[in-house]
Amino acid sequence: MAGTAHPAGASQGLARGLAAERDGYRLNLVTCSPPAGRPTAFRFTVTGPGGSPVTDFAVHQTKKLHFYAIRSDLTGFQHLHPDMADDGTWTADLAALAPGTWRLYADFIPNTGARATELVLSRTVTVPGEAVPVPLPAPSDSTTVDGYTVTLQARPMAGAHQLVATIGQDGRPVTDLQPYLDSYAHLSAFHESDQALAHLHPANPVNGDHGGPTLTFQALFAEPGDWRVHLQFQTAGKLHTAEFTLHVD
Template identity: 65%
Template sequence: MISSSRLIARRRAIAATGAAAALALTLAACGSSSDSASMPGMDHGSKSSASSSSSASPSMADMPAMDHMASGNGLSNGQDGYRLTSKDSTLPSGKQAAYRFTVTGPDGKAVTDFAVDQTKRMHFYAIRSDLTGFQHVHPTMAADGTWTAGLSSLTPGSWRMFASFTPNTGKGTDLVLSRTVTVPGKAAKTPLPAPATSTQVDGYTVTVEGEPMAGMAHPLTVSIAKDGKPVTDLEPYLDTYAHLTAFHEGDAAFAHLHPTTKVSGDNGGPDLSFHAELPSSGNWRLFLQFQTGGRLHTAALTLRVG
């Protein structure tokens, strides 16, 4: 009888310990769920109506098909075993130039299999250290994995070359890697324009509404007008109505944002919604690209992030 009583008491103790462990795991799981909802990144949700609550979160089924958020700030030439390599450390000034580069994988070999993102397998950006001279091009790849990016005239100074891509191998993570090049000559630094809510390009007025905070997802609305009238003839460009790229003043950190508005023919605009997350405070130079009448327009604006 004594032995049996001890056995029963021992089983009850084990059961109580198991219940406590299960409760702890449940609480930990709740905490993990909360943390994952606040992970760095952009919430590419559907465009909300004016009457919708700003705190409402769309379900995955409601969200339009968008490209994945690029990983990191792009200031490194390597990430997750992938590396951006190039023999071009200088490029000529005042004329068209070709920047050649290769992406190597974790095995050290040139990657040749890339996923298509916004109709392209590679997006390439060039920006000078003072955030002038922005170029967004789509290079071509040779059979051996060597990419060639054709660039327009470059001014003297230090430039950073960004490659944004998704390898079809591994986990399929979107990556942004970069290297710097020097354009010889006397470099004259251009002061960054002061923060503003609107700018003009090619007769269009581009207005940005929103007050993003560093490291927090925040909605931005871009409105496009011409001659005082809302523009409603935006054409699809790279599977969206506008392409938005941002660079941070000082270190040229990269951020890549897209509107959540669904594309439905050549009648986009005038308002485009973004869910933006800019990781650092300070000034960011935004470059918005949109297309009308078969012509691509690039508007630049400085946004202050608190």
Template identity: 60%
Template structure:
């Protein structure tokens, strides 16, 4: 039998241990509540998000790569009341074709006033679902707001047509929009495997090298170097107001990203190194298309970049 004195002592030890454990749990809870506000993937109330300062980390709803990001990756025909419309659901295979479309504003009327972006009122891209057949053209607009994009020969398959624009009037004035629709080109659509990620590629005798390891959803500098015959190229000519134009598409869904140049063009002596601001929203393989000009000729180099 345990004596009453020993039993009382044992109960005191157990009580003290329980109090210590409760205190530890309380402290841990306090610590985790302050840490979780900066931890990605946590569910925070709208009240705490609204009260956060502008310098605080963005909430999940503001993070690139989240669900609402579809309005910025070009995979929708509408955004903020602006809509890309077209009667062209198919285009012919193996020959030149014109894709006709309109962009309407929140009032439902065709938009006709656009701001210049890299010297053009509209940049239009056509890309096949396997990220081949890239075309970048500058369509023309009729007085009624109907645009016509003249495309060269298209191979059979599913294509996505992107319109990159900036309204110069209305509620979306000064805001960049990328809207898109899909088009079918009838015929035997053989899929081409995406080339493996590589640091460099060849085009028209030029070697194009991409330097940088961007992470998904994070701003990251990217450098492109151009050489020919083993020598740095220094005779790049201005193209669309800069020395190179860089566009990227995501493998699998063809999400769009335009990498903005930070190297200013001044005369016909650009190169060999060109800097870009890269912010690719999702991880995976991205197909980069670099366009640059020398001797009055436009070159288009393509390389696959892996984003972690």
């Protein structure tokens, strides 16, 4: 029998977190219609190859599961670490969602021994009400958040590429970054056209509360175009999220 043809980019789509099911694991939503304008205890399960909810997850980046939410216009970014009940039901405490279509991602490693691999699955939900799209900000190599200035030094291209971020405050380099998820920063990026996800961590070794000012990432952007980037870092116990639009050639 001839092999089944796969459309161009199908395997890449799986790898970019755009599929609800991969390698026998499936993201199932218990909460299917979150309300607009108020916080939501969003519930979901991950089922395994046998069809039952998975309850054994490996710890990666200090958590058993990372949960992301973003609207179709790449606004409203949330990065959460939900709790799991004994039956495998996860609960993510989402902040209020604006009306529109949202993509929700679960990033995890099933605890299946030496062959365990990281999976990112996602599904979309519709929040009721009139959606008012927000235009994507123009690409920029610098932004400010909470008094910090974050500057990117890169000419990123699709595929593997080095991305360097520098953090300063009042014209001085910041050298007191604290570990966050086992590193000095966490970077999540979403592609404008299809919401493909890329998430990165700096290669800098962790040495207590002495991170910065420069963070070097081995970036892997699956495709060219505009990406909305969220760089999260922590100082004095407070988490900061710097946002950029980054153009990838």
